[in-house]
Amino acid sequence: MTKKLSIIAMSGDFDKAIAIFTLASGAAAVGYEVNLFFTFWGLDIIKEKTGRAFIGKGFMARFFNFLLGGRKNLPLSRLNFAGASPHLMTAMMKSRNVATLPELLQASIDLKVNFYACEMAMVVLGLKKEDFIPEVKDVLGVATFLELSNDGQTLFI
């Protein structure tokens, strides 16, 4: 039986996104089936527009999405220093030859990690499937996620 890892990606933090894609690409590389379920702030990680953009349906949703800022503006969960730290952290990672967030995301895509988006959080933030990277396979709810993650390991990040 294929080993399986499912991750609920709730946080839109930079460091937690690193953890998500490190686990996802590493598990996929050693033969796991990997399911990533992005919800709430986690949806910011998989937006097609990587920078700040007024996207979504409705004034409030567009404002929230602009403030969230996309994958290029994910904040560090500690010591963010108004957004400077993720850039410093990326520079440190590069200088120490550790994979950066875009590299880990690409590795996860190359190793056929499954990306899913949470339907309910998408409604709240006024987002539709087309607002996400094309690798997002489907839009799901709790019941389908539980089915997908059944008989495997599940993490909440």
Add this chain to the structure above:
Amino acid sequence: MSTIKLDVTKEHCPMTFVKTKIALEKLAAGDTLEVLLTKGEPLDNVPKSATEQGYNVLSTLHVSGDIYQVSISK
């Protein structure tokens, strides 16, 4: 039948086995991947996960210091 070389000695987790896996996926039947890696987690896990995924680990050679060469075929 060709031999592909890969050096992951400068890489860190998870890219040691991510890059190995991506290279293994590109192998045609009969091709061999010669991967240079360091002892510790890469040496412990790359041959093990390759075997688990149905590849043949042909040999593990000590190159120098902490560096080993693992040959894997499809």
